[in-house]
Amino acid sequence: MKIAMVGSGYVGLVSGACFADFGHDVVCIDKDETKIERLRAGMMPIFEPGLGELVAQNVRGGRLSFSTDLPSAIEDAQAIFIAVGTPSRRGDGHADLSYVYAVAQEVAESLKNPAVIVTKSTVPVGTGDEVERIIRESGTSTKFAVVSNPEFLREGAAITDFKRPDRIVIGAEDEWARTVMTEVYRPLFLNRAPILFTSRRSSELIKYAANAFLATKITFINEMADLCEKVGADVQDVSRGIGLDNRIGSKFLHAGPSYGGSCFPKDTLALLKTAEDFNSPVRIVEAVVKTNDTRKRAMGRKVIEALAEAGAGEPRGKKIALLGLTFKPNTDDMRDAPSIAIVQALLDAGADVVAYDPEGMELAAPMMPEVTMARNAYEAVTGADAIVLVTEWDAFRGIDLQRIRQLAAQPVLVDLRNVYNPDEVRSAGFHYTSIGRP
Ligand code: UDX
Numbered sequence: 001m002k003i004a005m006v007g008s009g010y011v012g013l014v015s016g017a018c019f020a021d022f023g024h025d026v027v028c029i030d031k032d033e034t035k036i037e038r039l040r041a042g043m044m045p046i047f048e049p050g051l052g053e054l055v056a057q058n059v060r061g062g063r064l065s066f067s068t069d070l071p072s073a074i075e076d077a078q079a080i081f082i083a084v085g086t087p088s089r090r091g092d093g094h095a096d097l098s099y100v101y102a103v104a105q106e107v108a109e110s111l112k113n114p115a116v117i118v119t120k121s122t123v124p125v126g127t128g129d130e131v132e133r134i135i136r137e138s139g140t141s142t143k144f145a146v147v148s149n150p151e152f153l154r155e156g157a158a159i160t161d162f163k164r165p166d167r168i169v170i171g172a173e174d175e176w177a178r179t180v181m182t183e184v185y186r187p188l189f190l191n192r193a194p195i196l197f198t199s200r201r202s203s204e205l206i207k208y209a210a211n212a213f214l215a216t217k218i219t220f221i222n223e224m225a226d227l228c229e230k231v232g233a234d235v236q237d238v239s240r241g242i243g244l245d246n247r248i249g250s251k252f253l254h255a256g257p258s259y260g261g262s263c264f265p266k267d268t269l270a271l272l273k274t275a276e277d278f279n280s281p282v283r284i285v286e287a288v289v290k291t292n293d294t295r296k297r298a299m300g301r302k303v304i305e306a307l308a309e310a311g312a313g314e315p316r317g318k319k320i321a322l323l324g325l326t327f328k329p330n331t332d333d334m335r336d337a338p339s340i341a342i343v344q345a346l347l348d349a350g351a352d353v354v355a356y357d358p359e360g361m362e363l364a365a366p367m368m369p370e371v372t373m374a375r376n377a378y379e380a381v382t383g384a385d386a387i388v389l390v391t392e393w394d395a396f397r398g399i400d401l402q403r404i405r406q407l408a409a410q411p412v413l414v415d416l417r418n419v420y421n422p423d424e425v426r427s428a429g430f431h432y433t434s435i436g437r438p
Pocket of ligand 1: 151152153154155156211214218251252253254255256257258259260261262263264327328
């Protein structure tokens with residue numbers, strides 16, 4: 001089956017490479033010529049474990065290619081995916097759909113053979129209707145259908161998530177479109193991955209509801225962590241104690257510095273906008289967005305308090321070492337990373353900030369020019385008055401605690417991801433602060 005993937009960013013590239021790996025014939029399209037040239041040369045625009053090899057294998061197998069020429073690339077495709085960005089619109093948080101609609105227009109003008117047009121980009125309810133209208137009004141006489149097929153990939157685990165999904169959601173309004181989509185996902189069908197067929201609008205909403213629910217779960221446990229600190233309870237135990245209830249589930253109950261990334265912050269805001277447009281309040285999600293935002297700077301204050309509690313003094317002129325900058329491990333993505341607000345709070349308090357991140361420093365450096373980037377974790381902590389673990393990269397989990405204690409100027413360790421064992425850290429000589437633990 002021939003598939004065209006319009007947009008070779010994170011979602012488009014991972015999906016395109018995985019579809020090719022299923023045996024389909026895939027062209028990934030992008031307007032950015034440099035990106036396409038680099039992809040042809042085997043260079044990935046993002047850091048995602050396993051992606052480079054998967055792309056290379058499928059290019060070698062003749063199933064995956066790259067192009068800037070949309071009209072010829074979509075010509076004999078039976079499924080044309082729209083996987084371009086839908087960033088938050090400045091000012092009102094609404095998803096900016098201009099890229100999606102521009103692709104719809106371009107597809108409409110070049111459509112020569114029957115095709116199902118699939119929105120994979122995260123788009124608000126009703127976008128599919130608008131895409132259909134744009135194509136219909138272009139006057140095309142070619143048969144087409146517009147389908148919603150949201151992605152649920154996690155950065156850092158995207159390939160596994162694509163190949164072993166919890167579910168595939170397909171919002172289609174007609175039988176032919178459902179048949180074509182079944183063929184697209186046939187390899188997964190055979191693996192018994194649950195495929196849920198819904199209306200297009202339900203499918204569009206499922207994506208936002210899923211992300212808003214997960215953001216709520218994280219924010220809930222983060223507030224429980226704050227409460228644990230006040231009442232002398234341990235959030236790790238509370239998490240486990242509630243998570244073992246099957247109705248609650250143990251995942252996404254890990255307290256931390258706040259959620260970030262390319263999806264949760266943007267999608268929760270877009271859901272608020274949809275709710276406002278349809279005059280149907282989603283007050284829980286409103287509270288989640290506000291609580292998560294406030295938490296980011298509160299984490300900066302937490303570090304400052306830890307210095308004071310350890311008797312290490314005021315933050316002014318102190319050297320603070322951050323381990324990890326990306327919004328989570330195994331990605332170089334800095335979008336809405338809590339580290340950005342933490343750095344700002346520390347700089348505002350007069351501290352000098354040094355940081356090390358295994359993959360994120362290239363993107364982080366221009367966002368935080370005052371921060372000194374170190375070559376490794378041990379260099380970062382040398383002479384530090386406080387060490388703050390911000391992102392739980394594996395490399396930091398196994399760090400030599402005795403060694404960093406010797407390298408640091410003062411014994412202050414703030415663990416915003418609860419990765420260390422409090423007893424071990426204390427026996428290494430640290431004054432240890434974590435999240436929601438006594
Ligand atoms: C998310 C969704 O999981 C995915 O289904 C959707 O398609 C895109 O958005 P992603 O942004 O890659 O994926 O990251 P995810 O692993 O979900 O983590 C999001 C944020 O929540 C991170 O900042 C992470 O550190 C935080 N988080 C996650 C917690 O603080 N605690 C948890 O228990 C889980």
